[in-house]
Amino acid sequence: MTRANPNNPLDVLILAAGLGTRMKSRRAKVLHELGGRPLIAHVSRTAAGLEPRKIHIVIGYQADKVRRAVEEELGTATAAFVLQPEQRGTGDAVIAARTGLESNQSTVLILSGDVPLIKLETLRGLNDKHRHQNAACTILTVRLENPTGYGRIVRDENGNFLKIVEQKDATEEQRSIREINAGIYCFETSALFSALEEVKPANKQGEYYLTDVPAILLQRGQKIVTYEHRDAREVSGINTRAELAEFENLLRRSTIRRLMLEGGVTFIDPSHTYVSDEARIGPDCVIHPDVQIEGKSVIGEACEIYHGARITNSLLGNRVVIKDHCVIIDSSIADDCAVGPFAHLRMNAQMEERSVVGNFVEVKKSRIGRGTKSMHLTYLGDATIGEETNIGAGTVTCNYDGKHKHPTVIEDHVRIGSDTMLVAPVRVGSGAVTGAGSVVTEDVPPNTLVAGVPAKVKKKLDENS
Numbered sequence: 001m002t003r004a005n006p007n008n009p010l011d012v013l014i015l016a017a018g019l020g021t022r023m024k025s026r027r028a029k030v031l032h033e034l035g036g037r038p039l040i041a042h043v044s045r046t047a048a049g050l051e052p053r054k055i056h057i058v059i060g061y062q063a064d065k066v067r068r069a070v071e072e073e074l075g076t077a078t079a080a081f082v083l084q085p086e087q088r089g090t091g092d093a094v095i096a097a098r099t100g101l102e103s104n105q106s107t108v109l110i111l112s113g114d115v116p117l118i119k120l121e122t123l124r125g126l127n128d129k130h131r132h133q134n135a136a137c138t139i140l141t142v143r144l145e146n147p148t149g150y151g152r153i154v155r156d157e158n159g160n161f162l163k164i165v166e167q168k169d170a171t172e173e174q175r176s177i178r179e180i181n182a183g184i185y186c187f188e189t190s191a192l193f194s195a196l197e198e199v200k201p202a203n204k205q206g207e208y209y210l211t212d213v214p215a216i217l218l219q220r221g222q223k224i225v226t227y228e229h230r231d232a233r234e235v236s237g238i239n240t241r242a243e244l245a246e247f248e249n250l251l252r253r254s255t256i257r258r259l260m261l262e263g264g265v266t267f268i269d270p271s272h273t274y275v276s277d278e279a280r281i282g283p284d285c286v287i288h289p290d291v292q293i294e295g296k297s298v299i300g301e302a303c304e305i306y307h308g309a310r311i312t313n314s315l316l317g318n319r320v321v322i323k324d325h326c327v328i329i330d331s332s333i334a335d336d337c338a339v340g341p342f343a344h345l346r347m348n349a350q351m352e353e354r355s356v357v358g359n360f361v362e363v364k365k366s367r368i369g370r371g372t373k374s375m376h377l378t379y380l381g382d383a384t385i386g387e388e389t390n391i392g393a394g395t396v397t398c399n400y401d402g403k404h405k406h407p408t409v410i411e412d413h414v415r416i417g418s419d420t421m422l423v424a425p426v427r428v429g430s431g432a433v434t435g436a437g438s439v440v441t442e443d444v445p446p447n448t449l450v451a452g453v454p455a456k457v458k459k460k461l462d463e464n465s
């Protein structure tokens with residue numbers, strides 16, 4: 001008889017080869033996003049928390065994309081991928097992973113890629129019970145008000161487990177059973193694969209059901225255990241876009257609630273604010289309606305973020321003010337800066353302390369020095385700008401010659417006049433001034449006034465002017 005040995009190594013197997021027909025999508029179900037991350041990323045991350053020997057993932061439909069989604073989440077070392085060329089059922093999916101799993105005495109925890117809310121402690125509880133009970137198979141079950149669609153747990157008159165019956169194959173009487181198979185199990189690997197050899201696609205769907213395995217093991221005199229879980233939502237899979245939206249709402253509400261209660265963050269209207277569960281927001285921040293804070297953004301203390309801003313994978317220091325309708329992506333903003341309204345920062349834009357980027361200013365891959373201001377209607381791309389400099393309205397770094405991008409350097413205490421075109425590569429020395437409407441095609445020496453088209457040196461400036 002196969003028994004769970006408490007010291008057996010643990011492997012995880014995630015089934016993620018299916019299309020997910022009910023999503024009505026060309027995209028594989030496990031690639032649909034919840035909280036800005038694919039479903040499969042949520043499940044893989046939680047599974048990794050068990051610290052298994054290996055995470056095996058069965059892929060098929062859009063295999064490459066699913067693989068990339070997992071690798072983006074876990075790196076390339078933790079997961080092993082197996083291809084199931086044709087989706088012939090969950091039993092067939094497990095067989096596809098046989099070579100990677102079977103060799104040793106081990107326990108395998110199986111789950112699906114579409115249960116994103118499953119908690120680490122639940123998986124631990126299942127695994128612990130499986131080992132303590134020396135079971136060959138332990139099934140996570142849950143009672144549902146409406147069990148339609150799920151496999152039912154059929155028991156004898158004494159309440160002992162008999163078998164799992166799929167919705168489509170169930171009798172009227174079996175369909176009234178409310179205890180369902182959550183699709184999450186622990187198996188002793190050797191028992192699992194030996195029983196899978198007996199599984200036949202003799203059912204309504206013509207599929208190889210993993211859910212036939214427990215009854216086969218039982219007939220062989222093996223021990224089957226069930227582990228009933230209370231939280232139905234946590235273990236239920238996502239099958240439709242309606243369910244996905246419901247989960248999104250749930251996740252969002254719990255993230256914002258946590259930030260309010262534990263994090264000391266004010267949300268003017270929590271039901272119209274969107275914060276990724278991976279983002280961090282410091283105490284005494286005030287977040288106005290329709291703000292989206294995405295990805296791994298980190299926001300310091302006492303920042304104020306106004307209506308309609310989107311902040312993605314960016315870093316904000318303390319006391320930063322983001323005015324209405326700004327887009328800030330992959331960028332960093334130091335303490336006491338102000339941005340917007342209607343500003344766009346992207347591709348590692350960096351603002352140092354007390355700098356200001358104002359109305360309709362775009363900053364791409366540029367660094368703006370301490371106390372420097374660019375208040376209106378400006379494009380700063382591939383630029384490095386020093387301290388306490390003023391960039392006049394309508395300034396453009398002409399960084400692209402049609403083939404290549406070129407850098408602009410503006411040093412400290414510079415005054416760039418309104419509507420200056422800086423034709424890169426170009427350097428404006430510290431203390432220099434450009435006249436309004438200048439087209440700067442050559443480097444400007446320090447402490448010099450240039451003006452005209454193209455700009456010519458007009459005079460040498462007194463350093464204190």
Ligand code: UD1
Pocket residue numbers: 015016017018019020058084086087088089090091092093112113114149150151152164166180181182183208209210211236237
């Ligand atoms: C399955 C269970 C059902 C359980 C439910 C819980 C079976 C036969 N039924 O049904 O008892 O109540 O989960 O959510 O197992 N997959 C593959 N290859 C395949 C088929 C499926 O990798 O050939 C993957 C899918 O991508 C999915 C998972 O296995 O992630 C489950 O498959 P799905 O078709 O969703 O099974 P359910 O009908 O939900």
Ligand code: CA
Pocket residue numbers: 112114237238239
């Ligand atoms: Ca499912």
